[in-house]
Amino acid sequence: MIVNCQLKKSERLTSQLVIEKLFAGGNASMAAFPLRIVYMKMEKDGGDGKNGNQVGKPPVSILVSVPKKRFRHAVDRNRMKRLIRETYRLNKHILWDALEGKDYRLALAFVCITDTLPTFYAVQKSMKKALIRITERLDL
RNA sequence: GCAGCCGGACAGUCUGUCGCUGGCGACUUAAUGACUGGUCAUUCACGUGAUUUUGGCAGCAAGUCGAAAGAGGAACGUCCGGGCAGCAUAGGGCAACCCACUUCCUAAUAUAGAAGCAGUCCGCAAGGGUUGAGUAAUGCAGAAGAAAAUAACAACAGACGGGGCAUCCAUGCUGAUUCUCUGAAUGAGCGUGAUUGUCACGGCUGAAAUGGUGAGAAGGUGAGGUAAGAGCUCACCAGCGGCAUGGUGACAUGUCGGCUGUGCAUCUUGGGUGCUGCAAGUUCAUGUAAACCACCGCCACGAGGGUAGCCCGCCCGAUUGUUCGGUGGAGGGUAGAACGCUUGAGCCAUGGGGUGACUCAUGGAGUAGAUAAAUGACAGACAUGCAUCACUGUACGUUGUGUAAACCACAUAGCACAAAUGCACACAGAACCCGGCUUACAGCCCGACUGCUUUC
Secondary structure, eight states: OOOOOOGGGGGOOOOOHHHHHHSSSSSSSEEEEEEEEEEEEEOOOOOOOOOOOOOOOOOOEEEEETTTTTOSHHHHHHHHHHHHHHHHHHHTTTHHHTTTTTTTEEEEEEEEESSOOOOHHHHHHHHHHHHHHHHHHTTT
Protein backbone atom coordinates (compact mmCIF):
# COMPACT_ATOMS: atom_id res chain seq x y z
CA MET A 1 0.00 0.00 0.00
CA ILE A 2 1.28 3.40 -0.94
CA VAL A 3 0.96 5.74 1.99
CA ASN A 4 0.11 9.29 0.99
CA CYS A 5 2.43 11.49 3.02
CA GLN A 6 1.78 14.80 1.35
CA LEU A 7 0.15 17.85 2.85
CA LYS A 8 -0.94 20.33 0.23
CA LYS A 9 -2.40 23.70 0.84
CA SER A 10 -5.83 22.42 -0.18
CA GLU A 11 -5.87 20.31 2.95
CA ARG A 12 -5.43 23.39 5.11
CA LEU A 13 -8.41 25.06 6.65
CA THR A 14 -8.49 28.68 5.50
CA SER A 15 -12.12 29.74 5.45
CA GLN A 16 -12.93 32.14 8.21
CA LEU A 17 -16.55 30.98 8.28
CA VAL A 18 -15.66 27.36 8.90
CA ILE A 19 -13.11 28.30 11.54
CA GLU A 20 -15.61 30.38 13.45
CA LYS A 21 -18.11 27.56 13.32
CA LEU A 22 -15.49 25.12 14.51
CA PHE A 23 -14.58 27.14 17.56
CA ALA A 24 -18.06 28.43 18.27
CA GLY A 25 -18.62 25.51 20.64
CA GLY A 26 -20.66 22.39 20.58
CA ASN A 27 -18.03 20.50 18.69
CA ALA A 28 -16.20 17.52 20.04
CA SER A 29 -12.75 18.10 21.43
CA MET A 30 -10.17 16.04 23.21
CA ALA A 31 -6.87 16.63 24.88
CA ALA A 32 -3.83 14.60 23.99
CA PHE A 33 -1.02 16.39 25.69
CA PRO A 34 0.68 18.51 24.36
CA LEU A 35 -2.24 19.02 21.97
CA ARG A 36 -5.91 19.81 22.13
CA ILE A 37 -7.94 18.70 19.15
CA VAL A 38 -11.25 20.14 18.03
CA TYR A 39 -13.09 18.43 15.18
CA MET A 40 -16.35 18.79 13.32
CA LYS A 41 -18.19 16.82 10.68
CA MET A 42 -19.05 18.69 7.49
CA GLU A 43 -21.31 18.01 4.49
CA LYS A 44 -19.47 16.35 1.71
CA ASP A 45 -19.96 19.63 0.00
CA GLY A 46 -21.90 19.21 -3.20
CA GLY A 47 -19.93 22.15 -4.38
CA ASP A 48 -20.80 25.79 -4.37
CA GLY A 49 -21.91 25.20 -7.91
CA LYS A 50 -20.07 28.20 -9.18
CA ASN A 51 -17.22 26.37 -10.78
CA GLY A 52 -18.73 23.12 -11.78
CA ASN A 53 -15.68 21.00 -11.23
CA GLN A 54 -15.71 19.19 -7.94
CA VAL A 55 -12.45 17.41 -8.38
CA GLY A 56 -12.97 16.40 -4.80
CA LYS A 57 -11.88 18.16 -1.74
CA PRO A 58 -9.74 16.06 0.57
CA PRO A 59 -11.65 14.24 3.29
CA VAL A 60 -9.94 16.16 6.08
CA SER A 61 -9.07 19.85 6.48
CA ILE A 62 -6.74 20.81 9.27
CA LEU A 63 -5.63 23.90 11.13
CA VAL A 64 -2.68 24.35 13.44
CA SER A 65 -2.65 26.95 16.16
CA VAL A 66 0.05 27.81 18.64
CA PRO A 67 -1.00 30.65 20.95
CA LYS A 68 1.37 33.52 21.50
CA LYS A 69 0.64 33.12 25.18
CA ARG A 70 2.43 29.78 25.21
CA PHE A 71 5.48 30.69 23.17
CA ARG A 72 6.64 34.25 23.20
CA HIS A 73 9.07 34.03 20.31
CA ALA A 74 8.01 33.49 16.73
CA VAL A 75 10.86 31.06 16.30
CA ASP A 76 9.44 28.72 18.91
CA ARG A 77 5.92 29.03 17.54
CA ASN A 78 7.12 28.14 14.07
CA ARG A 79 8.99 25.15 15.45
CA MET A 80 5.91 23.87 17.26
CA LYS A 81 3.68 24.32 14.21
CA ARG A 82 6.15 22.48 12.07
CA LEU A 83 6.26 19.58 14.49
CA ILE A 84 2.49 19.31 14.52
CA ARG A 85 2.23 19.56 10.75
CA GLU A 86 4.95 17.00 10.28
CA THR A 87 3.46 14.45 12.64
CA TYR A 88 0.03 14.82 11.08
CA ARG A 89 1.50 14.47 7.63
CA LEU A 90 3.22 11.23 8.54
CA ASN A 91 0.20 9.73 10.29
CA LYS A 92 -2.84 11.10 8.51
CA HIS A 93 -3.43 7.79 6.71
CA ILE A 94 -4.98 6.50 9.94
CA LEU A 95 -7.80 8.98 9.53
CA TRP A 96 -8.04 8.78 5.74
CA ASP A 97 -8.45 5.03 5.76
CA ALA A 98 -11.23 5.29 8.32
CA LEU A 99 -13.05 7.88 6.21
CA GLU A 100 -13.03 5.78 3.05
CA GLY A 101 -16.58 5.66 1.75
CA LYS A 102 -18.10 7.90 4.39
CA ASP A 103 -20.40 10.68 3.25
CA TYR A 104 -18.95 13.50 5.30
CA ARG A 105 -15.71 15.43 5.68
CA LEU A 106 -13.85 16.42 8.79
CA ALA A 107 -12.52 19.74 9.98
CA LEU A 108 -9.70 19.40 12.49
CA ALA A 109 -7.94 21.99 14.64
CA PHE A 110 -4.78 21.27 16.55
CA VAL A 111 -4.15 23.68 19.39
CA CYS A 112 -0.93 23.61 21.31
CA ILE A 113 -1.43 23.50 25.08
CA THR A 114 2.11 23.25 26.39
CA ASP A 115 4.62 25.85 27.43
CA THR A 116 7.77 23.91 26.67
CA LEU A 117 8.95 22.61 23.34
CA PRO A 118 8.43 18.82 23.22
CA THR A 119 10.49 16.43 21.13
CA PHE A 120 9.38 15.14 17.78
CA TYR A 121 8.71 11.69 19.16
CA ALA A 122 6.53 12.92 21.99
CA VAL A 123 4.36 14.81 19.55
CA GLN A 124 4.19 11.87 17.18
CA LYS A 125 3.12 9.51 19.94
CA SER A 126 0.23 11.68 21.07
CA MET A 127 -0.74 12.44 17.48
CA LYS A 128 -1.10 8.74 16.69
CA LYS A 129 -3.10 8.17 19.84
CA ALA A 130 -5.39 11.09 19.10
CA LEU A 131 -6.05 10.10 15.50
CA ILE A 132 -6.92 6.55 16.55
CA ARG A 133 -9.28 7.82 19.20
CA ILE A 134 -11.03 10.03 16.67
CA THR A 135 -11.60 7.14 14.30
CA GLU A 136 -13.11 5.16 17.18
CA ARG A 137 -15.48 7.95 18.13
CA LEU A 138 -16.61 8.59 14.57
CA ASP A 139 -18.45 5.32 14.45
CA LEU A 140 -20.46 6.05 17.54
C1' G B 1 53.13 35.39 25.56
C1' C B 2 49.05 37.20 28.74
C1' A B 3 45.30 40.85 29.63
C1' G B 4 42.61 44.71 27.40
C1' C B 5 40.51 48.39 23.88
C1' C B 6 38.52 50.11 19.07
C1' G B 7 36.93 49.00 14.06
C1' G B 8 35.51 45.35 10.47
C1' A B 9 34.11 40.20 8.39
C1' C B 10 31.55 35.52 9.42
C1' A B 11 27.92 33.44 12.42
C1' G B 12 27.89 26.20 10.82
C1' U B 13 29.01 22.33 6.42
C1' C B 14 27.76 17.70 3.96
C1' U B 15 24.78 13.09 2.99
C1' G B 16 20.19 10.09 3.00
C1' U B 17 14.65 9.56 3.43
C1' C B 18 10.00 12.21 3.56
C1' G B 19 7.78 17.08 2.74
C1' C B 20 6.29 22.93 1.90
C1' U B 21 5.93 27.84 -1.24
C1' G B 22 5.82 30.74 -5.67
C1' G B 23 7.99 31.16 -10.76
C1' C B 24 9.66 28.23 -15.26
C1' G B 25 9.34 23.94 -18.86
C1' A B 26 6.80 19.33 -20.54
C1' C B 27 2.51 16.23 -20.29
C1' U B 28 -2.68 14.63 -18.75
C1' U B 29 -7.95 15.79 -17.67
C1' A B 30 -10.55 19.74 -19.74
C1' A B 31 -15.70 23.69 -18.23
C1' U B 32 -15.58 27.54 -21.70
C1' G B 33 -14.27 31.06 -25.71
C1' A B 34 -13.33 32.90 -30.56
C1' C B 35 -11.77 30.64 -35.21
C1' U B 36 -11.73 26.84 -39.03
C1' G B 37 -13.92 22.62 -41.64
C1' G B 38 -18.40 19.48 -42.53
C1' U B 39 -23.95 18.98 -42.75
C1' C B 40 -28.90 21.18 -43.02
C1' A B 41 -32.33 25.52 -43.92
C1' U B 42 -32.76 30.12 -46.68
C1' U B 43 -30.67 33.15 -50.79
C1' C B 44 -29.14 34.07 -57.87
C1' A B 45 -24.97 35.16 -54.92
C1' C B 46 -22.55 37.51 -50.69
C1' G B 47 -24.40 36.40 -46.24
C1' U B 48 -27.51 34.73 -42.04
C1' G B 49 -29.33 30.90 -38.75
C1' A B 50 -29.23 25.92 -36.72
C1' U B 51 -26.33 21.74 -35.77
C1' U B 52 -21.84 18.97 -35.46
C1' U B 53 -16.59 17.01 -31.88
C1' U B 54 -12.55 18.09 -38.72
C1' G B 55 -8.54 20.73 -37.09
C1' G B 56 -5.40 23.33 -34.38
C1' C B 57 -5.36 27.95 -30.91
C1' A B 58 -6.45 30.27 -26.19
C1' G B 59 -7.71 28.57 -21.41
C1' C B 60 -10.61 28.86 -15.15
C1' A B 61 -9.19 24.92 -12.14
C1' A B 62 -6.75 20.29 -10.81
C1' G B 63 -2.95 16.56 -11.27
C1' U B 64 1.95 14.15 -12.76
C1' C B 65 7.04 14.76 -14.04
C1' G B 66 11.66 17.72 -14.65
C1' A B 67 15.46 21.43 -13.48
C1' A B 68 16.75 25.48 -10.53
C1' A B 69 15.44 29.11 -6.23
C1' G B 70 13.69 30.00 -1.24
C1' A B 71 14.88 34.28 6.28
C1' G B 72 18.74 37.89 9.41
C1' G B 73 22.91 40.57 11.39
C1' A B 74 20.11 41.88 13.97
C1' A B 75 14.59 39.67 9.65
C1' C B 76 13.73 41.73 16.41
C1' G B 77 12.06 46.64 18.71
C1' U B 78 9.09 50.21 15.79
C1' C B 79 12.80 54.93 18.17
C1' C B 80 13.75 58.44 13.87
C1' G B 81 14.11 59.85 8.49
C1' G B 82 12.77 59.06 3.29
C1' G B 83 10.27 56.82 -0.92
C1' C B 84 5.35 55.40 -2.28
C1' A B 85 -0.21 55.95 -1.75
C1' G B 86 -4.73 58.30 -0.56
C1' C B 87 -7.50 62.19 1.82
C1' A B 88 -7.01 66.96 1.07
C1' U B 89 -5.93 72.85 0.24
C1' A B 90 -2.07 73.51 3.64
C1' G B 91 -3.00 81.28 1.65
C1' G B 92 -1.73 84.98 5.85
C1' G B 93 -1.40 86.16 11.21
C1' C B 94 -1.55 84.47 16.31
C1' A B 95 -1.30 80.39 19.46
C1' A B 96 0.49 75.40 20.29
C1' C B 97 4.23 71.70 19.63
C1' C B 98 9.28 70.01 18.20
C1' C B 99 14.62 71.01 17.54
C1' A B 100 19.40 73.79 19.31
C1' C B 101 28.27 73.33 20.26
C1' U B 102 30.95 73.38 14.96
C1' U B 103 31.87 71.80 10.04
C1' C B 104 30.38 68.13 6.73
C1' C B 105 27.71 63.84 4.37
C1' U B 106 22.95 62.34 2.48
C1' A B 107 16.93 61.26 -0.95
C1' A B 108 16.49 62.69 4.21
C1' U B 109 15.15 70.15 7.71
C1' A B 110 16.26 63.72 12.31
C1' U B 111 16.64 63.00 19.01
C1' A B 112 20.37 59.61 12.69
C1' G B 113 25.72 59.27 10.50
C1' A B 114 31.18 61.25 9.97
C1' A B 115 35.17 64.23 11.62
C1' G B 116 35.98 67.66 15.33
C1' C B 117 35.36 71.53 19.76
C1' A B 118 34.46 72.56 25.07
C1' G B 119 33.00 71.01 30.15
C1' U B 120 32.59 66.82 33.36
C1' C B 121 32.99 61.54 35.18
C1' C B 122 35.49 56.49 34.78
C1' G B 123 40.14 53.86 33.36
C1' C B 124 47.67 53.26 34.61
C1' A B 125 46.72 53.50 29.26
C1' A B 126 44.63 52.43 24.37
C1' G B 127 39.85 54.38 25.15
C1' G B 128 34.71 54.86 27.07
C1' G B 129 30.24 57.41 29.27
C1' U B 130 27.64 62.01 29.61
C1' U B 131 26.32 67.30 28.74
C1' G B 132 26.18 71.52 25.04
C1' A B 133 21.72 78.24 21.50
C1' G B 134 21.08 82.98 24.72
C1' U B 135 20.59 84.84 29.94
C1' A B 136 18.38 91.16 29.08
C1' A B 137 13.83 90.74 32.13
C1' U B 138 10.39 88.11 35.71
C1' G B 139 9.48 84.27 39.19
C1' C B 140 10.75 80.01 42.32
C1' A B 141 14.47 77.25 45.29
C1' G B 142 13.36 72.78 51.51
C1' A B 143 11.37 70.16 57.77
C1' A B 144 18.86 72.05 55.58
C1' G B 145 21.64 76.54 56.66
C1' A B 146 23.49 82.56 60.21
C1' A B 147 22.62 83.85 55.25
C1' A B 148 19.93 81.74 48.66
C1' A B 149 21.64 88.22 47.05
C1' U B 150 21.78 95.90 47.92
C1' A B 151 23.95 89.36 53.43
C1' A B 152 25.48 90.26 59.77
C1' C B 153 23.11 85.00 63.58
C1' A B 154 27.47 83.37 66.19
C1' A B 155 32.53 84.17 66.57
C1' C B 156 36.28 88.63 65.25
C1' A B 157 37.83 93.99 65.79
C1' G B 158 37.04 99.24 67.46
C1' A B 159 35.46 103.15 70.44
C1' C B 160 31.40 103.99 74.10
C1' G B 161 28.20 102.98 78.62
C1' G B 162 27.43 101.29 83.50
C1' G B 163 29.64 97.09 86.54
C1' G B 164 33.26 93.23 88.88
C1' C B 165 38.50 92.25 89.89
C1' A B 166 43.59 93.82 89.94
C1' U B 167 47.08 97.98 89.78
C1' C B 168 48.59 102.83 90.88
C1' C B 169 47.68 108.07 92.58
C1' A B 170 45.07 111.57 95.69
C1' U B 171 42.08 112.14 99.93
C1' G B 172 38.87 111.08 104.38
C1' C B 173 38.01 107.90 108.59
C1' U B 174 39.50 103.86 111.98
C1' G B 175 42.67 101.68 115.08
C1' A B 176 48.10 99.61 115.55
C1' U B 177 53.64 100.07 116.08
C1' U B 178 58.10 103.18 116.71
C1' C B 179 60.33 107.83 118.01
C1' U B 180 63.01 113.17 119.70
C1' C B 181 55.41 112.07 121.69
C1' U B 182 49.61 118.65 121.52
C1' G B 183 53.81 116.14 116.76
C1' A B 184 56.25 113.04 113.13
C1' A B 185 57.23 108.48 110.61
C1' U B 186 55.90 103.47 109.16
C1' G B 187 52.71 100.12 107.45
C1' A B 188 47.36 97.97 107.77
C1' G B 189 41.91 98.08 107.04
C1' C B 190 37.52 100.57 105.16
C1' G B 191 35.33 104.46 101.98
C1' U B 192 35.37 108.30 97.87
C1' G B 193 37.39 110.18 93.17
C1' A B 194 40.55 109.65 88.98
C1' U B 195 44.59 106.21 85.93
C1' U B 196 45.92 101.70 83.58
C1' G B 197 45.00 96.59 82.63
C1' U B 198 41.58 92.73 82.46
C1' C B 199 36.69 90.06 82.62
C1' A B 200 31.74 89.43 81.30
C1' C B 201 27.29 92.37 79.76
C1' G B 202 24.64 96.10 76.60
C1' G B 203 23.50 98.56 72.30
C1' C B 204 26.52 101.14 68.14
C1' U B 205 30.13 100.76 64.25
C1' G B 206 33.64 97.96 60.96
C1' A B 207 34.37 93.59 58.02
C1' A B 208 32.92 89.53 54.56
C1' A B 209 38.38 85.97 56.17
C1' U B 210 35.84 81.52 60.21
C1' G B 211 30.72 78.30 60.43
C1' G B 212 28.60 69.94 60.95
C1' U B 213 24.04 73.25 55.77
C1' G B 214 23.36 72.80 50.59
C1' A B 215 23.38 70.89 43.72
C1' G B 216 25.17 76.00 44.47
C1' A B 217 27.80 80.39 49.78
C1' A B 218 29.76 85.99 46.99
C1' G B 219 36.34 83.30 42.06
C1' G B 220 40.57 79.32 44.32
C1' U B 221 45.61 78.77 46.82
C1' G B 222 49.69 81.33 49.05
C1' A B 223 52.07 85.90 50.65
C1' G B 224 51.78 90.97 52.01
C1' G B 225 48.58 94.18 54.48
C1' U B 226 45.11 95.50 58.64
C1' A B 227 42.21 97.19 64.84
C1' A B 228 40.05 92.93 62.60
C1' G B 229 39.55 91.96 57.65
C1' A B 230 38.52 92.13 52.47
C1' G B 231 41.00 91.54 44.68
C1' C B 232 42.74 96.05 49.37
C1' U B 233 47.77 94.70 46.83
C1' C B 234 50.95 90.88 44.53
C1' A B 235 52.13 85.74 42.33
C1' C B 236 50.01 81.43 40.09
C1' C B 237 45.39 79.16 38.55
C1' A B 238 39.94 79.34 36.78
C1' G B 239 36.03 82.48 34.49
C1' C B 240 34.52 87.07 31.63
C1' G B 241 35.55 91.16 28.02
C1' G B 242 38.92 93.76 24.30
C1' C B 243 43.00 93.07 20.86
C1' A B 244 46.61 90.00 17.99
C1' U B 245 47.85 85.26 15.73
C1' G B 246 46.22 80.24 13.95
C1' G B 247 41.77 77.49 12.26
C1' U B 248 36.14 77.08 7.11
C1' G B 249 34.24 76.83 12.20
C1' A B 250 33.11 75.33 17.39
C1' C B 251 37.64 77.06 19.59
C1' A B 252 43.06 77.35 20.85
C1' U B 253 47.47 80.31 22.11
C1' G B 254 49.45 85.05 23.60
C1' U B 255 48.60 89.82 25.69
C1' C B 256 45.86 93.78 28.20
C1' G B 257 41.81 95.01 31.39
C1' G B 258 38.53 95.19 35.25
C1' C B 259 36.89 91.94 39.44
C1' U B 260 33.25 87.49 38.81
C1' G B 261 27.14 82.98 42.54
C1' U B 262 24.07 78.06 41.28
C1' G B 263 19.84 75.33 39.34
C1' C B 264 14.96 75.38 37.16
C1' A B 265 10.85 77.66 34.71
C1' U B 266 8.83 81.61 32.02
C1' C B 267 11.27 84.20 28.40
C1' U B 268 14.62 85.71 24.02
C1' U B 269 16.98 84.23 19.28
C1' G B 270 17.28 80.98 15.08
C1' G B 271 15.15 76.69 12.40
C1' G B 272 10.89 73.52 11.59
C1' U B 273 5.74 71.10 11.81
C1' G B 274 -1.27 69.04 7.27
C1' C B 275 -3.29 64.01 8.45
C1' U B 276 -3.41 58.81 7.76
C1' G B 277 -0.32 54.45 6.79
C1' C B 278 0.32 48.79 1.98
C1' A B 279 -5.42 46.53 6.78
C1' A B 280 -2.46 52.81 2.25
C1' G B 281 -4.74 52.50 -2.32
C1' U B 282 -6.63 50.36 -7.35
C1' U B 283 -9.59 46.68 -10.04
C1' C B 284 -13.04 42.44 -10.65
C1' A B 285 -17.13 39.23 -9.18
C1' U B 286 -21.43 38.86 -5.71
C1' G B 287 -25.06 42.71 -4.57
C1' U B 288 -28.46 46.53 -1.92
C1' A B 289 -31.68 51.05 2.15
C1' A B 290 -34.73 56.86 2.66
C1' A B 291 -27.22 56.71 3.86
C1' C B 292 -23.06 58.64 -0.18
C1' C B 293 -21.38 60.82 -5.03
C1' A B 294 -22.20 63.19 -9.97
C1' C B 295 -25.37 65.78 -13.39
C1' C B 296 -29.99 68.37 -14.68
C1' G B 297 -34.33 71.29 -13.19
C1' C B 298 -36.77 74.68 -9.49
C1' C B 299 -35.65 78.39 -5.83
C1' A B 300 -32.00 81.79 -4.10
C1' C B 301 -27.30 85.76 -3.96
C1' G B 302 -25.95 85.15 1.34
C1' A B 303 -29.35 82.43 6.87
C1' G B 304 -26.27 78.53 7.77
C1' G B 305 -22.34 74.80 7.36
C1' G B 306 -17.12 73.10 6.39
C1' U B 307 -11.90 74.34 6.69
C1' A B 308 -9.07 68.77 13.08
C1' G B 309 -7.10 75.71 18.59
C1' C B 310 -8.57 81.10 17.22
C1' C B 311 -9.08 85.31 13.53
C1' C B 312 -8.96 86.76 8.46
C1' G B 313 -9.38 84.37 3.97
C1' C B 314 -11.19 80.22 1.07
C1' C B 315 -14.96 76.40 -0.20
C1' C B 316 -20.07 74.51 -0.11
C1' G B 317 -24.81 76.37 0.07
C1' A B 318 -31.71 78.05 0.37
C1' U B 319 -36.89 78.85 1.56
C1' U B 320 -38.11 75.83 5.52
C1' G B 321 -36.86 70.40 3.68
C1' U B 322 -38.39 64.27 9.69
C1' U B 323 -35.87 63.73 1.90
C1' C B 324 -37.06 70.25 -2.97
C1' G B 325 -37.74 67.06 -7.61
C1' G B 326 -35.63 63.90 -11.45
C1' U B 327 -31.75 60.83 -13.86
C1' G B 328 -27.38 58.01 -13.36
C1' G B 329 -23.56 55.71 -10.38
C1' A B 330 -22.92 52.59 -6.70
C1' G B 331 -20.62 53.22 -1.05
C1' G B 332 -20.81 50.56 3.94
C1' G B 333 -21.34 45.49 5.69
C1' U B 334 -20.49 40.10 4.42
C1' A B 335 -17.50 36.15 2.10
C1' G B 336 -13.63 36.04 -2.08
C1' A B 337 -9.89 36.99 -6.15
C1' A B 338 -6.13 39.99 -8.62
C1' C B 339 -2.87 44.23 -8.67
C1' G B 340 0.07 47.12 -5.18
C1' C B 341 4.62 43.03 -4.40
C1' U B 342 9.59 43.22 -5.13
C1' U B 343 15.14 45.96 -10.15
C1' G B 344 15.94 48.81 -5.47
C1' A B 345 18.28 56.42 -3.37
C1' G B 346 19.81 48.00 -4.15
C1' C B 347 24.43 44.43 -3.95
C1' C B 348 29.65 42.92 -5.23
C1' A B 349 34.62 43.88 -7.30
C1' U B 350 38.44 47.17 -9.12
C1' G B 351 40.33 52.07 -9.67
C1' G B 352 40.15 57.60 -8.47
C1' G B 353 38.74 61.66 -4.53
C1' G B 354 38.07 62.45 0.91
C1' U B 355 40.98 61.82 7.91
C1' G B 356 35.86 59.94 7.58
C1' A B 357 30.46 59.50 6.81
C1' C B 358 30.38 59.33 1.68
C1' U B 359 31.15 60.05 -3.50
C1' C B 360 32.66 59.40 -8.97
C1' A B 361 33.94 55.99 -12.99
C1' U B 362 34.20 51.10 -15.07
C1' G B 363 32.85 46.10 -14.88
C1' G B 364 29.93 42.02 -12.88
C1' A B 365 26.11 38.87 -10.65
C1' G B 366 21.10 38.24 -9.63
C1' U B 367 13.39 35.68 -9.56
C1' A B 368 12.16 34.78 -1.20
C1' G B 369 7.23 36.95 -1.86
C1' A B 370 3.97 33.70 2.33
C1' U B 371 -1.39 35.53 3.92
C1' A B 372 -4.80 30.44 9.88
C1' A B 373 0.88 32.91 7.10
C1' A B 374 5.97 28.58 3.00
C1' U B 375 11.49 28.57 3.50
C1' G B 376 10.95 22.32 7.05
C1' A B 377 11.11 17.18 9.87
C1' C B 378 13.97 12.92 11.15
C1' A B 379 18.64 10.23 11.06
C1' G B 380 23.89 10.17 10.37
C1' A B 381 28.80 12.25 9.50
C1' C B 382 32.11 16.34 9.81
C1' A B 383 33.77 21.09 11.49
C1' U B 384 34.20 24.48 15.87
C1' G B 385 34.68 25.53 21.25
C1' C B 386 35.25 23.98 26.43
C1' A B 387 36.53 20.27 29.97
C1' U B 388 38.99 15.65 31.27
C1' C B 389 42.72 11.58 31.38
C1' A B 390 38.39 6.45 33.14
C1' C B 391 39.25 4.17 27.69
C1' U B 392 42.56 4.64 23.00
C1' G B 393 46.93 6.86 20.77
C1' U B 394 51.47 9.79 20.97
C1' A B 395 55.66 12.48 23.29
C1' C B 396 58.57 12.88 27.84
C1' G B 397 60.04 9.93 31.69
C1' U B 398 60.62 6.52 36.55
C1' U B 399 61.25 1.59 37.78
C1' G B 400 61.55 -3.44 36.43
C1' U B 401 62.36 -7.71 33.09
C1' G B 402 64.73 -9.81 28.60
C1' U B 403 69.97 -9.22 26.90
C1' A B 404 77.08 -9.78 27.34
C1' A B 405 75.44 -4.65 27.28
C1' A B 406 72.14 -1.38 25.23
C1' C B 407 70.02 4.35 22.33
C1' C B 408 66.46 -2.35 21.17
C1' A B 409 61.80 -4.97 22.94
C1' C B 410 58.00 -5.55 26.66
C1' A B 411 55.47 -4.01 31.14
C1' U B 412 54.78 0.32 34.19
C1' A B 413 54.11 4.85 39.25
C1' G B 414 53.92 9.82 37.04
C1' C B 415 53.06 13.95 33.69
C1' A B 416 51.41 16.37 29.14
C1' C B 417 48.95 16.60 24.46
C1' A B 418 45.41 14.80 21.10
C1' A B 419 43.41 12.34 15.89
C1' A B 420 40.63 9.69 22.64
C1' U B 421 36.21 10.55 25.79
C1' G B 422 32.28 13.72 27.54
C1' C B 423 29.54 18.13 27.05
C1' A B 424 28.17 22.44 24.36
C1' C B 425 26.97 24.67 19.60
C1' A B 426 24.05 31.54 20.68
C1' C B 427 20.41 35.52 19.84
C1' A B 428 16.58 34.90 16.97
C1' G B 429 11.75 34.19 11.74
C1' A B 430 10.58 38.34 6.11
C1' A B 431 4.88 40.57 5.78
C1' C B 432 5.25 47.54 0.88
C1' C B 433 10.48 49.05 0.23
C1' C B 434 15.01 51.59 1.69
C1' G B 435 18.67 54.43 5.20
C1' G B 436 20.05 55.18 10.40
C1' C B 437 19.63 53.85 15.60
C1' U B 438 18.55 50.83 20.06
C1' U B 439 18.37 46.10 22.24
C1' A B 440 19.78 40.34 22.27
C1' C B 441 23.88 37.09 21.07
C1' A B 442 27.68 30.73 21.62
C1' G B 443 31.80 31.05 19.06
C1' C B 444 35.53 32.37 15.40
C1' C B 445 38.70 35.34 12.02
C1' C B 446 41.27 40.03 10.31
C1' G B 447 43.43 44.88 11.27
C1' A B 448 44.98 49.26 14.40
C1' C B 449 46.32 50.46 19.32
C1' U B 450 47.38 50.14 25.02
C1' G B 451 49.42 47.91 29.62
C1' C B 452 52.39 44.04 31.83
C1' U B 453 55.97 40.21 31.08
C1' U B 454 59.96 37.19 28.49
C1' U B 455 64.05 36.75 24.94
C1' C B 456 67.60 38.99 21.59
